[in-house]
Amino acid sequence: MMHPVVRKLNIFASLSPEEASAIGLVCSDIVELPAHRAIAREDEPAINVFLLLEGFVARHKMLPSGRRQILAFMTPGDTCDVGVTLLARRDHSLTTLAPSRLARVSDVALDHLMAEYPKIRAAFRWATLIEEGTAREWILNLGAREAVGRMAHVFCEVYYRLNALGLANGLNYELPLTQQDLADTIGISSVHANRTLQELRRRKLISFGDRRLNIRDLKGLEEVAQFEPTYLHLDARYDEKKQFLGRRP
Amino acid sequence: MMHPVVRKLNIFASLSPEEASAIGLVCSDIVELPAHRAIAREDEPAINVFLLLEGFVARHKMLPSGRRQILAFMTPGDTCDVGVTLLARRDHSLTTLAPSRLARVSDVALDHLMAEYPKIRAAFRWATLIEEGTAREWILNLGAREAVGRMAHVFCEVYYRLNALGLANGLNYELPLTQQDLADTIGISSVHANRTLQELRRRKLISFGDRRLNIRDLKGLEEVAQFEPTYLHLDARYDEKKQFLGRRP
DNA sequence: CGTTTGATTGACACGAGTCAACACCAGTGG
DNA sequence: CCACTGGTGTTGACTCGTGTCAATCAAACG
Numbered sequence: 001m002m003h004p005v006v007r008k009l010n011i012f013a014s015l016s017p018e019e020a021s022a023i024g025l026v027c028s029d030i031v032e033l034p035a036h037r038a039i040a041r042e043d044e045p046a047i048n049v050f051l052l053l054e055g056f057v058a059r060h061k062m063l064p065s066g067r068r069q070i071l072a073f074m075t076p077g078d079t080c081d082v083g084v085t086l087l088a089r090r091d092h093s094l095t096t097l098a099p100s101r102l103a104r105v106s107d108v109a110l111d112h113l114m115a116e117y118p119k120i121r122a123a124f125r126w127a128t129l130i131e132e133g134t135a136r137e138w139i140l141n142l143g144a145r146e147a148v149g150r151m152a153h154v155f156c157e158v159y160y161r162l163n164a165l166g167l168a169n170g171l172n173y174e175l176p177l178t179q180q181d182l183a184d185t186i187g188i189s190s191v192h193a194n195r196t197l198q199e200l201r202r203r204k205l206i207s208f209g210d211r212r213l214n215i216r217d218l219k220g221l222e223e224v225a226q227f228e229p230t231y232l233h234l235d236a237r238y239d240e241k242k243q244f245l246g247r248r249p
Numbered sequence: 250m251m252h253p254v255v256r257k258l259n260i261f262a263s264l265s266p267e268e269a270s271a272i273g274l275v276c277s278d279i280v281e282l283p284a285h286r287a288i289a290r291e292d293e294p295a296i297n298v299f300l301l302l303e304g305f306v307a308r309h310k311m312l313p314s315g316r317r318q319i320l321a322f323m324t325p326g327d328t329c330d331v332g333v334t335l336l337a338r339r340d341h342s343l344t345t346l347a348p349s350r351l352a353r354v355s356d357v358a359l360d361h362l363m364a365e366y367p368k369i370r371a372a373f374r375w376a377t378l379i380e381e382g383t384a385r386e387w388i389l390n391l392g393a394r395e396a397v398g399r400m401a402h403v404f405c406e407v408y409y410r411l412n413a414l415g416l417a418n419g420l421n422y423e424l425p426l427t428q429q430d431l432a433d434t435i436g437i438s439s440v441h442a443n444r445t446l447q448e449l450r451r452r453k454l455i456s457f458g459d460r461r462l463n464i465r466d467l468k469g470l471e472e473v474a475q476f477e478p479t480y481l482h483l484d485a486r487y488d489e490k491k492q493f494l495g496r497r498p
Numbered sequence: 499c500g501t502t503t504g505a506t507t508g509a510c511a512c513g514a515g516t517c518a519a520c521a522c523c524a525g526t527g528g
Numbered sequence: 529c530c531a532c533t534g535g536t537g538t539t540g541a542c543t544c545g546t547g548t549c550a551a552t553c554a555a556a557c558g
Binding site: 071092 | 320385
Binding site for chain 4: 395396437438440441444
C-alpha cells in the first residue's frame with residue numbers, strides 16, 4: 001500500500017522511491033484518534049505540523065455565540081499548516097470527524113525534507129496553493145450560492161478530491177458527516193440542511209446515509225452546484241514546470 | 250517615504266537597509282492602472298507575480314449567472330500569489346478598485362530574493378500565512394454572521410490592516426468601494442447592502458461616503474462584528490522566532 | 499445639457515432560521 | 529431483559545432576514 005502523503009503528492013509529481021521513503025521516514029510519530037477528537041485548538045501555541053494518513057479531519061472556528069463554522073476538510077495525504085510555526089498561536093482548531101491516523105512532524109524535519117528534495121518542496125507548494133484555492137472557492141460557495149447549490153458543491157469537491165486519490169468507489173464514497181456537520185460547513189441551520197438533503201434526493205442527484213454518499217447523477221449535481229473543478233488544479237504537473245523549479249537544489 | 254512592501258514586511262521583521270534596497274530592486278517593472286481595470290483574469294496562464302505598491306485591489310470570481318464574489322482585498326505592500334507560477338492557470342481574477350501602482354515581478358527574481366535573504370523569505374511566508382488566515386476568516390464571516398455583522402467585520406479588518414501600515418488617519422480611512430462592491434464582498438444584494446449601511450449609521454458606529462469610511466465607535470463596531478484580530482497575526486515577530494529560521498542561509 | 503452611474507426607497511416574494519415535537523437507534527446501566 | 533439516555537434525523541408552523549423589481553433621486557461626466 002502506498003503511503004498516503006506520497007499518493008497525494010504523486011498527483012502533482014511522480015516521486016522516486018528514494019523521495020517516497022524519505023517522506024515515510026519523517027512520518028514516524030504516529031497518532032491514532034477516534035472520531036470527534038480535538039487535534040489542536042485555537043489559541044494554542046503552534047508547534048507541530050500534522051499530516052493526515054487516514055480518516056477525515058475538519059478545520060473549524062467557533063463564534064462566542066456558540067456557532068461553529070467548518071473551514072476546510074482534510075483528506076488522507078493532506079498536510080495541515082506547513083509553516084504555521086512562524087505564528088505565535090493557531091487561529092483555528094482541528095478535529096477528527098472519523099477515526100483517523102496522523103503523523104506529527106516537527107517543522108524542522110519538514111524543512112529539511114524540503115531542502116533536500118526540490119521535487120517534494122514543489123509538491124508541498126502545489127498542495128498549499130490548492131488549499132488556498134479551495135478556501136477561495138468556499139468563499140464563493142458561501143457568498144454566491146443558495147443552500148442547494150452549496151451542498152451540491154461540497155459533494156462534488158469531496159468526490160473529485162477522493163477520486164484523485166483513488167479513494168472513491170465509483171461514484172460512492174465515505175462521508176462521515178452528520179447533518180449538523182454539513183450545516184456548519186455551508187452556513188445553514190441543521191433543519192435546513194435536512195430539507196436541502198431531501199431536495200437533492202428528490203431530484204435523484206444523490207443518496208446519503210450511513211455515513212456514505214452516493215452520487216446518482218454527477219452531471220446533474222455539477223450543474224446544480226455550478227461546479228468547476230479548475231480550482232483543484234488536478235491537472236498541474238511538475239514535469240511541465242521543471243524548468244522553473246530545478247533552480248535551487 | 251518607505252517602500253510599501255518594506256513597510257508591510259516590517260510589521261513582522263525589521264529589515265536592514267540592504268534588505269530593503271534588495272526589495273526595491275526587484276520592483277523595477279512598474280504598472281500604473283486606473284480604477285476598475287483588470288490586472289489578471291481567471292483562466293489566464295499564471296506567469297507574473299504582482300506586488301501592490303499603492304491603491305486598492307480585489308481578487309474575485311464570477312459565476313455563470315453573472316454573480317460576482319470578491320475573495321480578498323489587497324492593500325499596499327501585499328503580494329499576490331507568490332508561487333502561483335506552479336499552476337497552469339489562474340483560478341481567479343484581480344481588479345483594481347482604486348487607481349493603483351503595481352510592480353510586476355517574475356517568479357525567478359522573487360525566488361532569488363528569498364534565497365538570498367532568509368529574513369525576507371520568512372516575512373513573505375508570514376504574509377502568506379496571514380492571507381490564508383484571512384481567507385478562513387472570510388469563510389467564517391460569510392457562513393456564520395448576518396449582514397450587519399459581516400459588513401462591520403469587513404470594516405474592522407480593513408481598519409486594522411491599514412492602521413498597521415500607518416495608512417489610517419485616526420479612525421478614518423479611504424475605502425474606494427461602491428455599495429455594489431461591498432455587497433459582492435459579503436454576499437448580499439446591493440439593495441440590502443444599502444440598508445445594512447443605513448443600520449450601521451443609525452447605530453452611530455460608522456459614517457461612510459465619498460469613498461471614505463469613518464469609524465465613530467470602534468468598540469461598538471467590533472462587538473457587532475464579533476471581531477477578533479488574532480487572525481491577522483500582527484503580533485507575530487521574526488525576532489522571537491529567529492532560532493527556527495536561521496537554519497537555511 | 500442629457501447621459502450615466504451609484505444611492506435610496508417601498509412593496510412584495512422567497513429562502514432560511516427558530517421552536518417544538520416526535521421517531522429512531524445505539525449504548526448504558528439497573 | 530428492559531427502561532433510560534443522548535445523539536441524530538424528520539416534520540410542521542411560524543418568524544425573520546434577504547432578494548427582487550421598479551421607481552426615483554443625486555452627483556459625476558462628456
